Amino acid sequence: MSNTVLLAVDGSDGSHRATAHAIARAKLGGAKILLTYVIEWSAYSFNTPEENAERHKRREQEIAKATSSVVEPAAERLRGEGVEVETLVVHGPPAETLIRLAKEHDVAQIVIGRRGESGIKSLIFGSVAGNLIQTSPVPVVVVP
Amino acid sequence: MNRIILSLVTLFCLSAPAFAGIDDRINNITKPIAAFIGSVVFFKIPLFGAELPLVVLWLVIGAVFFTVYMGFINLRGFGHAIKLVRGDYSDPNSSGEVSHFQALATAVSGTVGIGNIGGVAVAVTVGGAGATFWLIVAGILGMSTKFVECTLGVKYRLENEDGSVSGGPMYYLDKGFTELGMAGFGRFMGIFYAVGICIGALGIGNMFQSNQAYVQLNTVAGGALDGMGWLVGLILAGVVFAVIIGGIKSIARVTEKVVPFMAVFYCVFAIIVILMNFTAIPQAISNIFTGAFTGEGVAGGAIGALIIGFQRAVFSNEAGIGSASIAHSAVKTSEPVTEGYVSLLEPFIDTIVICTITALVIGTSQVMDPNFAGDATGVAMTSAAFERQFSWFPTPLAVAALLFAFSTMISWSYYGLKGWTYLFGEDAKTQMIYKVIFCVFVALGCMVQLGPILDISDALVFLICVPNILGLYFLAPIVKKEMLKYQAKLDSGEIKSFRN
Numbered sequence: 001m002s003n004t005v006l007l008a009v010d011g012s013d014g015s016h017r018a019t020a021h022a023i024a025r026a027k028l029g030g031a032k033i034l035l036t037y038v039i040e041w042s043a044y045s046f047n048t049p050e051e052n053a054e055r056h057k058r059r060e061q062e063i064a065k066a067t068s069s070v071v072e073p074a075a076e077r078l079r080g081e082g083v084e085v086e087t088l089v090v091h092g093p094p095a096e097t098l099i100r101l102a103k104e105h106d107v108a109q110i111v112i113g114r115r116g117e118s119g120i121k122s123l124i125f126g127s128v129a130g131n132l133i134q135t136s137p138v139p140v141v142v143v144p
Numbered sequence: 145m146n147r148i149i150l151s152l153v154t155l156f157c158l159s160a161p162a163f164a165g166i167d168d169r170i171n172n173i174t175k176p177i178a179a180f181i182g183s184v185v186f187f188k189i190p191l192f193g194a195e196l197p198l199v200v201l202w203l204v205i206g207a208v209f210f211t212v213y214m215g216f217i218n219l220r221g222f223g224h225a226i227k228l229v230r231g232d233y234s235d236p237n238s239s240g241e242v243s244h245f246q247a248l249a250t251a252v253s254g255t256v257g258i259g260n261i262g263g264v265a266v267a268v269t270v271g272g273a274g275a276t277f278w279l280i281v282a283g284i285l286g287m288s289t290k291f292v293e294c295t296l297g298v299k300y301r302l303e304n305e306d307g308s309v310s311g312g313p314m315y316y317l318d319k320g321f322t323e324l325g326m327a328g329f330g331r332f333m334g335i336f337y338a339v340g341i342c343i344g345a346l347g348i349g350n351m352f353q354s355n356q357a358y359v360q361l362n363t364v365a366g367g368a369l370d371g372m373g374w375l376v377g378l379i380l381a382g383v384v385f386a387v388i389i390g391g392i393k394s395i396a397r398v399t400e401k402v403v404p405f406m407a408v409f410y411c412v413f414a415i416i417v418i419l420m421n422f423t424a425i426p427q428a429i430s431n432i433f434t435g436a437f438t439g440e441g442v443a444g445g446a447i448g449a450l451i452i453g454f455q456r457a458v459f460s461n462e463a464g465i466g467s468a469s470i471a472h473s474a475v476k477t478s479e480p481v482t483e484g485y486v487s488l489l490e491p492f493i494d495t496i497v498i499c500t501i502t503a504l505v506i507g508t509s510q511v512m513d514p515n516f517a518g519d520a521t522g523v524a525m526t527s528a529a530f531e532r533q534f535s536w537f538p539t540p541l542a543v544a545a546l547l548f549a550f551s552t553m554i555s556w557s558y559y560g561l562k563g564w565t566y567l568f569g570e571d572a573k574t575q576m577i578y579k580v581i582f583c584v585f586v587a588l589g590c591m592v593q594l595g596p597i598l599d600i601s602d603a604l605v606f607l608i609c610v611p612n613i614l615g616l617y618f619l620a621p622i623v624k625k626e627m628l629k630y631q632a633k634l635d636s637g638e639i640k641s642f643r644n
Binding site: 043044047049050051054057059062063100 | 231234236237239240241242243245246247249250253254306307308309310393396397400401403404470471473474475476554555558559
């Protein structure tokens, strides 16, 4: 297993706290950080023909936006702390995608922030953290 | 620009009551037009006492040819198609692009329309129970035609500078023939097709849909909407206007999400009705088979039943018309033939599953009570069959019909628009002209009776299959080469399933 920590961010307060935790963890163990943003997306949705025709263009835009507004600022912060960082922006169902990436990159740990979704929404859709904890092959740290 | 359109629309709405008596007038105008177009496109040859429209023969021969030429891909490729849709062969690194499932779902929501509910009833009324058999046969053969046209759609699509894609028969006819050294002919065929789909979209994908939605609403309202076609038409046109011109995507998005559930809801209840009529099932099935080969009580006997069955099948699943290949072209794949496989499922879902169970709902009801629907035909007949078991069913069926009609109209507005942009360019202003015309026809659809509308839209849609299928014959060797290359890659393990 590589000494890599997968840090999943989404620009929320929770993910800022997760970033702080990951920095501490990386400094402590000399770990590299795989900074990841998963754009929520499903291959099984229903779209209009127009949406499909423009999908490729939109995908590029979504990746560019996530990179510039969330991932790059976080990466800057990590680099500023002297931590080695690699960035990834991918589409997919969040928990599933994080697990796939964790396996592909052979990471030691996944760090995410808690979104704190309450009540009904998490009851119906489940929370990313919850799903991740249930199915992850590596330890998951959920930062409150 | 927007202000001009807005004031035109307001003017149209304010003067709407003046349109109250317009239904009959429009009917009188469209009837001779329908008769003329119909007589040209459906030029009939007498055959064993029945009349066979040449275009139907054209489509059937095409479908049989592609089935044989591609080595029964419609049956062979079915399993692989399911795996592709399930995402077994989708590279996770290209997630976020249009998936096979999404391309299929979009194309299906364009084809699952009123034809599945009302068209089947028309087929059974005119062609007897036996028409159902030929409807299914046509569906199975149509799978091969779809395979060819959707593979070509992806292979020859145009990737626009802004990253969006445009595809469909006009592009594969144009580029495909150019590759074969017949650039001029290809361009001509592309234009022929584009003109056809622009106009055809106003019929099958527009007027027919809004007309049947109105009829169904009126039935549910107990005739309270008699002579109010113009009003329903205006409202429907207004909603379509809001989506395709106003860019109110939320309406389209909601519809796209509700329609699949409605389709499932419809199928589940159809199966329940069939089961409730269980004593009639053996007789209904036997009627389908005997009717198919004897054609009892049908003009032209078995051949008559066959013609009607094939005609309705094509009208419903659109195989050979090429429209679906416009929707399928958006998929992200490095192997165009994979989308061909996926598109096989479209006639399967549309014709073999949904149309067949509708036919059984009607068939079993007929066995139990031959006059269950009175004089009703189209959607009203199907509705009556459901009503025998569930008195409340016509209301949700009307809602389903309305939504099917709506999603089909949205899809076809796009198909027609793609024909239009092929002819006149992707410029936003020229696109606007077509969109406005499209909305006007939505309103018109509710003002004319079923007869002339069905005739005009049938005729136009059958007309565009002439250049399309002709092109498919020429380009089929290219598809076959792609298919064999792909199969070889699958066999050698070069293309692997991502499913562990």
